[in-house]
Amino acid sequence: MNGTDDLQPDDEADDGESLSASLEDLANSVRERQGKKRRSDDKGRREDNSFEWVNVPEQEETQTTDSIPFETIDDASDVLVLGPVQGADCDRNCTALLSYAVPDRTNILAVTVTRSANDWLSMWQRYSSGSPASMVVVSLGEETGGAPASTTISTQSGPEQITIETVSDPSDLTRLGITLSRLISDISTEEERTAVCVHSLTALLQYVEPRRLFRFLHIFRGKLSSVDAMAHYHMDPDAHDKQTVGVFRSLFDTVVRITDDGDLEIVSAP
Incomplete structure (x- = not known):
């Protein structure tokens, strides 16, 4: 590609x-x-x-004890996270998935829908104990107020600079695809790992037909695989019918869920 x-x-x-x-x-x-x-x-x-x-067959959920051992998903190119897409449990586990590897050798790309880039950065600072090599936040649905769609800000803690990209229309998958393709190529290196978060499929499905989003994700996962990136995608199973959840689950070899205690447990894995 x-x-x-x-x-x-x-x-x-x-x-x-x-x-x-x-x-x-x-x-x-x-x-x-x-x-x-x-x-x-x-x-x-x-x-x-x-x-x-x-x-689409009903998939049985297999529980593990306590929290998920992150080394078990080290080789997974992408992970579907089922559970609430808001709140402390979601934020804490999202940060953990992005930074479980060596943080200062990880380039982070976050795609956030309806949540401002500032909110996402505040979440990162609240729950992360490490600093990534670089960070890019793509904010969908955030109005720029006439400001440039791409902004670089300096920080006192964390990476020296953070790039914020804005796609004002969450339904514009063409523009989103062009933006992500460029950013993935820019941040991917042989020396550092690329980690991606898409928050969330539930929010995107408010703007995009399921069939279009499914096709987009299938191509997007191939792009990430070509640079050996690891990505996770949030989805609230209570916000969709079982068939929709089952169809999107079929895209992923590794599926985890957030338990009532706020931990992650494996639903399915290779």
Whole structure:
């Protein structure tokens, strides 16, 4: 995937009646390709245009004891975090996932929807004990008031500079894709790890049809995989029907959830 058009989604609209079938088709296609990948150990992505209608199966949740050992997801390229997308438990676990590796050798890219960049930075400072090598915050839905869409600020603690990018329209996946593709290329290095947070899929689904977001995430995950980045995505399962949650879960090999005690536990893993 090269150039800035990598993450541009399919703009086709769906009727409510056909949306379920479209999501199922996409999920089944992804599962089939993932199965071929595991069997052949082939890291390349293959297109398969033959779809068969199969219901997304109910997935049993497997509990672990206490909190999740982060080394168990060290090799995961991306993780779906199921649980509340607001509050201290969400913020604390988000920060932990971003900084579980050596913080000063990690480049952080945060994508936040409806939450201001300042709020996200305040969250980081509240719960993080380390300083990343660099940090970029992409704020969706935040009005710039005539200010530039890209701003670099200096900090007294943490990274010397933090870049804030603004995409005023959360439904504009084309612009978001171009922005993220450029930023990922800019911050990814061989010496440092790239860690990404998308907060949250639940908020994005208020602006984007599920089918478009599914396709966008599928391409976005491929872009991250090409630079060996680790990403996590927040989703509140109580805000969506079971089928929608199941379809988006099918994108991820590793799924964790926030427990009632505020810890993370594994739902599914490779």
